[in-house]
Structure formats: C-alpha cells, structure tokens
Amino acid sequence: MRRLGRRSRWLVASGVAAAMAAGLVTAASVRAETDGNWPYGGGGKSKAVVLAAVGDIACQPGEAEEGEKPTDLCSHTRTAAMVATADQVEAMRPDLAAIMGDEQYQTGRYEDFMGSFDRTWGAFKFLQRPAPGNHEFYTSHGETGVEGTGYFDYYNGYQVNADGTPKLTTFTDAKGNTFTQPLPQPHGQAGTTGEGWYSYDVNGWHIISLNSQCKVMPGGCDPNGSWMRAQTDWLSADLKAHPGACTLAYWHQPLFSASGDVSREGKVSKEWWKLLYRHHADLVLNGHEHLYSRFAPMNPDGAADPAHGIREFIVGTGGEGLDKLAPSTPKPAAATDQFYGVMKFTLTPGGYSWRYDSAMKDPDATTGASSYHDTGSGHCH
Template identity: 45%
Template sequence: MRSRTRTLSLIGAVAVVATVLGAGAAIAAPAIGNGWPYASTTRGDDGRTYTLAAVGDIACEPDDDDNAANPSSLKCGSPSLGGYDAEFATAKQATAMKPDAVALLGDEQYQVGKLSDFEQSFEQAWGGLKFLERPAPGNHEYYPYTKKGDNEAGQNGSGYFAYFNGHDKSGTPNSAGQAGDDTDANQGWYSYDLGRWHIVSLNVECNSPAFHNDCSTTDGGLLAQETRWLAKDLQQNQQQCTIAYWHQPTFSATTASTATVPASAAGAGGQEGQVADAWWKLLYADHATLVLNGHEHAYARMKPMDPTGASDPKHGIPEFIVGTGGEALDSLAKNSDGSYANPNVVTGYDQGFGTLKLTLGQHGYTYSYTPALQGPGLGASALDYSDSGSGDCKH
C-alpha cells in the first residue's frame, strides 16, 4: 500500500507547559465489553478489579509475495527472530489472562506495518483478541525501514489504521475506530477508562509525513497539538489512577547512552524520547500512576522517577518497558560489573518473550511478568524468570 501524506493547517506558536490547555476535548472511549469468555467492562467506581495485558514489538514480517524482495533474515522463519512461535506464545499467554483490555505498545507489525503484513502475521496470532486491543503505533508502523539490506517505504500509519479501524475496498483506512482518529488533526491518540483507571494511548512517531516531520511540542504542529490534548485530557480526568503508554521510552534500559544523553536521563531514546520528556512532565504534575513503553526488545521495570530521571519514591512514576511481544530480542545495557547502565532499572529480562499482566484495583495495582517462550537458541532455563509486585495510585 502506498504511503499517505497529509496537509496540516498550522496554528500559531504556543508554549506548552503543564498548565497550557489548547483546543480539543478529551476523549473517553466507550467501555470495552466483548462478552464471553471475557468479563464485561464498565466505567466508574463499580468496586471490581480489571485486567490489562500490555506488550509491544510483536509480529514478524511474513514471508509472502509482497515481501519477496526483502532479506530473509528479517522475515518470519529467520532463526534469529522469535517468529510465529513467539507471537503465538505471547498471544496465548495474554488470552489466558482473560483481559478486560490489551494495551499494545507499538511496533505491532514489522518491518513497516503494511496492511497485508498485519493480515498475514499479527492477525494470525493476535486476531482473537482484536476487539479488546487498544493500540499505540510504533516507528515500524510509520517510518521507512532501510537497515540490514532492506529498503521498504514508510507506511505513515496506513496499514496500522486500516487493520485496527477497518478500511474500504481499496484499502483506505476508516477515519475513526479502536485505534483512534486517523485524520490530519489527530493521529490516533485517545483515552479510555477501566473502572477507576484512566488510560491514555499516545502517538510519538513525529518524524513522519503525518506530523510534517515536526517533533516540537511547543510550536503549532501536530505533535504540539497532541501535547496540549494530553494536558487537557489529564485536567478533565476524574479517575484516581492513570496509566499512559506510547512506543519509544523516555528512559532507556537497553541503550547505555545516546551520543549526548545517559540512559537514565530524560530523552535517552532520541528525538521521540525528548518528546516523551514533555509528556512525562505533564504526567508527573498530574500524579500519574504508571508509564508503559515498548521499542526496546526486553522487559524492564524501573523505579519511580521524576521528569529528569532521578529516583523519586514518593512522587515519581514507575516505567515498564515491555518490548517482548515476539519479533526479536535486544540486550539490556549493563556496566562492566554487571549492574544496569541505567541505575533506575530494578529488574530486567532479555532472554525470552512475554506479556505483562496488570491487575487494576480501586486504589492500586499488582503486576506480574513471566516469559511465555525462550529466545532463539536458548534452553528452557531461559524461562526461569519472574517479576511481580504491587503499587498504589497517587493522590
């Protein structure tokens, strides 16, 4: 499918800070209820708990006619990738959780997220959970891929929106659906409630034609409009507990440093990490409970942090990176003594694939992560990992 470009009418320059609220109303998506075998979902303080499954970086590129010219090492069947086995294993694990919703943390489909790729790979494993899935896009859904001998044009979100929101017979995505709006004014950011929890899905893929390749959060561009929307959404939120998720993390677990930014500092993930730095400030001021990210193909849980990346046990926000959906694995960044390069990483896992289970209660949450399948070439001992615990919502 050809890449789409859009014309965006820019508004006047506006400085974005935690107290600045621009035009556009906060969107609270309808409650998610799919019937048996999943519990129905209602809004408000109904006294029950909710299960949220969370994972990103999922589906390998199918080895089909549309991808015949692409390197085999990047496609399903490559021995260096998790492949179909891994994405089916994580989907089975998520299904067993009987989730009320599934937070997809970006890069649902590799390498560039064509609609045909979604249909031939992601759909095969994760299609049974489709109407519980609340996705955020990743770089592989928007940007071109020109690494490792590949040369694929960026889809600018076309395949992503066409898959999750539906499309007409020519493949043109619907303008609205479960992945949020697909318009010149909104590239799929939205929010929804599960009981007393307010959950926000954001699009950080700003170096794309849809965003006019503009990653500023303070000018008149689309990314700045999204940032103002986030500020207003948080202000209008009436729930006690808040989760926000997007793809590239603000703080890194698998990269020791960029050229200028240590892994523990805000913006370590490059330009998208710097965007997320502005969002972290808004979420911190709003006393958000959790931030979830993907992009780095490992699992990591970090200490509560302030917007600079300093440990802040009382007011900080914990970050979970869950990029272990099935496509491939990265290595956690460590120092020569074996400690994590980012000192805020409490625990991490890079030996297999798995999905995070969050149980959302009235005033707090529990979390549980166990691998569903070991990584390529690794034995069963790679499955000997687990991480679990609990936390409270902030006031």
C-alpha cells in the same frame, strides 16, 4: 457454555473485522453473536480489571521487502514466540490489552497485519487498545507509508466503494515504485486516523494511549512542531479533565532506556513525562526495546522519587526478536533480555499489581534460568 478455542476465536475475529470494515456490524453486536465467553463476554465480575500489556509482536510474512534481510522474516523462533504470547493472553483472559507499538513488522502494511498479526493476536482484536510504533509509521526498508495507513486500516477499518471493494490510496517508495493500501476510516478503535492518540476509563483508572512516531509528521519531533504540539496540548487538556483518577499512559519508544538506545523521540517523551508527573500519574508503559525492564518510581529527570514518581515498564517482548540489556542510567530495578512474555496488570480503585511471566525462552540463550517472573504492587498517588 462451550468455550471458543483460539483458532475459532481468530475465525470469528477475522470475519467480524471484514464485516466491520464494510460497515455491516458494530462492536456491540459482536458480543451478541458469540457464545458470551471470553474474549467478547468479558473476563468476569471481579472488582479488579486485568489489563494485558506488551509491544513488538508480529514478524513479517511472505518475502523480504527491498532493503530487508532474510532474518527479518517469520522464522520458526519468531513465529513460535508470537504464538506463545498470544496463548499467554488467552490463559490470562484480560478485560483489555494495551499494545505498545510495532504490532506488525516490518512496514506495517494491511496485508501484513492480516497475514501475521491477525492469525494469532487477532483472536482478541477488539479487546486491544493499541499505540503505533515506528514499524507502522515507517520510512525505512525502501518504502514510504507514513501516517500508519496499514495500522489504521486494521484497527479502524477501511472505506469501501459501492460494489464493496476497498477504496485504495497509492504510495511511492524510495525507488519510485508504487504500491496501494486501503483507505482507512477516519475514526475507530485506534483513535483518529493520522493521529492515533486517545484515552479511556476503566475501574477508577484513566488510561492514555499516545503516538510518539513524530519523525515523519509535520514539524517532526520538535515538541513545538505542529503535529506534536497538537498532541501534547490534547494530553494536557485530557489530564486536567481527569484530576481524581489513577493514571496510566503508554506509547512506543521509552524515555528511559534499558538497552543503551537513545530515543529520537526523547524530547517529546520528556514533555509528556513532565505533564504526567505534574498531574500525579502512576505508570508509564513502553515497548520498542525488545526486552523487559521495570524501573523504580522516578521524576522526569530519572531521579528516584518514591513518594511522587512514575514507575516505567518496558515490555517489548511480544515475539519479534529480543535485544540485549546494556548499562543505563537510571538502572532498572528488574530486567531480562532472554524471554518473551506479556505483562499482566490488575487494576483496582486506588491501586495496582503487576505480574510479568515469561512465555518462552530465547532458544539462543543457553544459560541461565528456564523461566522469569517479576511481581509487585503499588498505590495510586
């Protein structure tokens, strides 16, 4: 059978996205209407499942919004990096893709998703299991668009009027100007709209996507604030309901930094780490820092714990610029700030392996190696 090229798959995904938003097709019918090959036909019949993982992906299309710099837009480098990581996923042929936030810069409007992210990563949209980042739940750049409206429009679909036009909701920016976005469906691929946390099971693994973007929500980032308390209580119940599985959790901003950045969501992340550690979780994945780093297994205080610790990966190298590594405690076991790339996890019942391969070197990095690789494996607790 003929394999769909990346652009052809983007056209399929974009058409399907519009039809699903209008309630005309379901994800199941997508498989029947394609030629059966990846991405909608699955990655194969292996006993192992491949999970791609990365965050911080798509540059902002068009013109700069108020308060932004021209460097925030889709430069040649950022566009090339976004295409390179999409091509890397195509070559990887994963069964699913965990996206750790900041899918779309700068303010995550629906039209920005369609004008940038969807043109590359949209080719395998329905394999994606996203988490939102601060550029989806935003209050900066002269705008106010809380609760990730454009993000939920893109992943969950939007509501339509009787004539097929989108139902709209209106926001007011910091200058008093108004702008509209489609009104998202209440539930969908990214969980419940306005919440954005959910879990799924694959090949003996229980995988959890969390929403760390608490700043703009009721109660803020206080772990006992109403919005965060609801999510943490849900996480506790979810972990209790899956006691025998290997466990992987991901969200946007990491508890342990490789760039010296102190997360404003640190108290929340610490609560989640305690719960995950108590329930013998194996892996935590994050984005936000535009670099790659891997930490040795550790407890929620960052102390080494080879027997029971959780291994944290930061994979914020999807295409939207790169950050610099900085001294941090604990120190990563492996790290680079010169490359864009996507992580490949191979999940088997009782274990996992990882492989990070660079997709493109930062053109500003004129010294050092031309590529980067980090591989390894581990067993579930």
